[in-house]
Amino acid sequence: MKWLRRIYIAMVLGFLYIPLAVMVVYSFNASRFSMDWKGFSGEWYLQLWNNTGLLTAALNSLVVAVVSATLSTVLGTLIAFTLTRWRFPSRRVIGATLFVMMMSPDIVIAISLLVLFMLLGLPLGFGTLVLAHVTLCLPFVAIVVQGKLHGFDPVFIEAARDLGAGDFAVFRYIVVPLVTPAVLAGWLLSFTLSLDDVVISFFTTGPTFEVLPLRIYSMVRLGFKPEINALCTIMMAITSLAVIIAYRVFKEEK
Amino acid sequence: MAEPVLELRGVSKRYGEAVAVDEVSLTVERGEFLTILGPSGCGKTTVLRLIAGFEQPSAGEIVLEGRSMAGVPPERRAVNTVFQSYALFPHMNVFDNVAFGLRMRGFAPTEVRRRVLDALRLVHLEDLATRMVDRLSGGQQQRVAIARAVVNEPAVLLLDEPLSALDYRLRKRMQIELKHLQRSLGITFVLVTHDQEEAFSMSDRVAVMNQGRIAQLDTPTAIYETPANLFVARFVGEINVLPGVVVGCVEHMTHVEVEGRVIPLSTPPGCWQVGNKVHVLLRPEDLRVETLRDLDEDPELRASFGRVPALLGVVEETVYKGATYDVILRLDSGTMLTATEFFNEDDETVYFRPGDRVAVTWVQGWETVLAYAP
The missing domain is CATH 2.40.50.140 (Nucleic acid-binding proteins)
Structure with a gap:
């Protein structure tokens, strides 16, 4: 039984991580063209560093991710508060539309936004891309924070008021600290959603503003370059770091 | 005759058609231990919430220390509550929980520290000041909840079934401790419970409630010996x-x-x-x-x-x-x-x-x- 369980665990982990491992290993492969192993090399990382186009795209991606994650976290948190705190007629409808937005295929969101932007005469670029990513991320933040607020016992608010806290003090000293973990989680989710989005970005950004996933996409179409392996390895390292930090933060909270 | 610390004058609370509290009038003297006793759903907790200010009465008036509490929010009432679930703030340690009320009222840090430590000493928790509240046992959480309320020196301390989550022996011990605390601090206590033994052993007077009304308000002995009606007779022990x-x-x-x-x-x-x-x-x-x-x-x-x-x-x-x-x-x-x-x-x-x-x-x-x- 014990070895059976071990095999099972190995299969699950292998299924998840073998592709990533292959990518990491090949990012250090000295061979340029073939998938044969030609020895260890850090060359592609060096080339990456000199590829200004790629670096610009990466920087663009980071900026868009930070800005849109922050915007959607602010808006999504406000929506979550509104939906849990007040009972108004369209509350259920708005709650449902959040799910509809979350479930909609990216391509549908992308096309609809493109049509809207063209109708409004907005030039495609940084602005439209951020707007599109906020649209993408907003429902996720709202739903994550709403989940936390639903589990939030209103007796804490009563206890704080009973002890002399006014509305602002309740928000500042009770609600914010208790909800922060969920808000942070929403931000991280938005950040990653924005960072690796291809479809929506493809339709809603212009030629003057290129983001990393699109850049990689076009690079691969012209032929696979080993720099891409190196680039993806770096991105993976950054994501892992973010996950570790997030885990630490939440553990502190507990 | 001294002015009563708390007075309810014909207080009613309706939720739509349902009447939770029906024309309740009672006065509580300074330093008194009054218990509201009744089965679940009799409106006793609603009375407590009306006094605390979490609910506004549909009719009638609540007077605290001679001042009408109509429209006064909970944060501006000189009452504090010990909640049934304790409602300790999970993101704060014991000290910060107890200090919360004093800080909200703008006490200087040294004064806050002195008073909080005094309150913790009172409930025998001075060694656990830096402990997070979710690392405490039920009995310890109960003590923090009490310390957090009494540290503010309220005119009336409200206790909503404070002992119901504790096991039998701990509950007995806390009953005695609560009574001692009330005597030594001289704070007026209004306690809500469904446990007649608890009500009798701690209170100066007991108000038995049924279906939103006070069925009888008297000393524990009088309520037990000469119940005013069948409900009271049957509720407070076998008869x-x-x-x-x-x-x-x-x-x-x-x-x-x-x-x-x-x-x-x-x-x-x-x-x-x-x-x-x-x-x-x-x-x-x-x-x-x-x-x-x-x-x-x-x-x-x-x-x-x-x-x-x-x-x-x-x-x-x-x-x-x-x-x-x-x-x-x-x-x-x-x-x-x-x-x-x-x-x-x-x-x-x-x-x-x-x-x-x-x-x-x-x-x-x-x-x-x-x-x-x-």
């Missing part, structure tokens, strides 16, 4: 209820026919008229039971058995309770009675056996007579 009819009123003696026997009752004259239907209420521990065999054999016992004509019946079963046992018996009329018997030196075993023919009586005057209510 035997016998239907009867008034058959004669001579001077200050009322005669009532109960179970086919005419029994004299020492009720004040003028209370009843011949023909009135009544309930005669008897606590199980007030009943005296002897077997007919013993009464036949022992003239002395027969002589001491009491002047009230005995009711006859047969023992159905006995229930062992530890220090006492209950004798459940069926009167010849079919009515069931419960009598509590004590063990003593010459009577260490359950004396009565199922099937024993017995006579039941009581000391005249220990009964309570109420108007008949179906």
Whole structure:
């Protein structure tokens, strides 16, 4: 039984991580063209560093991710508060539309936004891309924070008021600290959603503003370059770091 | 007469059609320990929430220290609450939880520190000041909740079933500690509970609530000994209820026919008229039971058995309770009675056996007579 369980665990982990491992290993492969192993090399990382186009795209991606994650976290948190705190007629409808937005295929969101932007005469670029990513991320933040607020016992608010806290003090000293973990989680989710989005970005950004996933996409179409392996390895390292930090933060909270 | 610290004047609370609290009026004296006792859903917690300010009354007025509380939010009322779930802030340690109220009122840090440590010493938690609250046992959380409330020196401390989450022994100990705390601090306590034992052992006065109204407000002894109505009688402990009819009123003696026997009752004259239907209420521990065999054999016992004509019946079963046992018996009329018997030196075993023919009586005057209510 014990070895059976071990095999099972190995299969699950292998299924998840073998592709990533292959990518990491090949990012250090000295061979340029073939998938044969030609020895260890850090060359592609060096080339990456000199590829200004790629670096610009990466920087663009980071900026868009930070800005849109922050915007959607602010808006999504406000929506979550509104939906849990007040009972108004369209509350259920708005709650449902959040799910509809979350479930909609990216391509549908992308096309609809493109049509809207063209109708409004907005030039495609940084602005439209951020707007599109906020649209993408907003429902996720709202739903994550709403989940936390639903589990939030209103007796804490009563206890704080009973002890002399006014509305602002309740928000500042009770609600914010208790909800922060969920808000942070929403931000991280938005950040990653924005960072690796291809479809929506493809339709809603212009030629003057290129983001990393699109850049990689076009690079691969012209032929696979080993720099891409190196680039993806770096991105993976950054994501892992973010996950570790997030885990630490939440553990502190507990 | 000193001004009452808290006064409720005809306070009602309605939620749509449902009436949670119905014209409740009561006054609480400074330093008093008042308990609101009642079954779940009787509106007792709503009364507490109205006093705390979490709810606004639909009618009536709440006056705290001479000031009407109409429209005054909870944060500006000189009352503090110990919540049933304690409601300790999970993101703060013990010290910060207790300090919260003082900080909100703008006390200087040194003063906050001094008062918080005093309060923690009071509840024997001075060593746990830096502990996070979710690392505390239930009893310790309870103490933090109490410290967090009393540190603010409220005019009235409200306690919503504060001991219900604790196990039996801890609950007993906390009852005594709470009472001591209340005495030594001199703070007015208003406690809500459904546990009559808790209410009786701690309170100066008890308000028994039923269906949004106060059924009786009196000292624990008065409520137990002379319940004002059947609800109170039945809610605060076991009681035997016998239907009867008034058959004669001579001077200050009322005669009532109960179970086919005419029994004299020492009720004040003028209370009843011949023909009135009544309930005669008897606590199980007030009943005296002897077997007919013993009464036949022992003239002395027969002589001491009491002047009230005995009711006859047969023992159905006995229930062992530890220090006492209950004798459940069926009167010849079919009515069931419960009598509590004590063990003593010459009577260490359950004396009565199922099937024993017995006579039941009581000391005249220990009964309570109420108007008949179906």
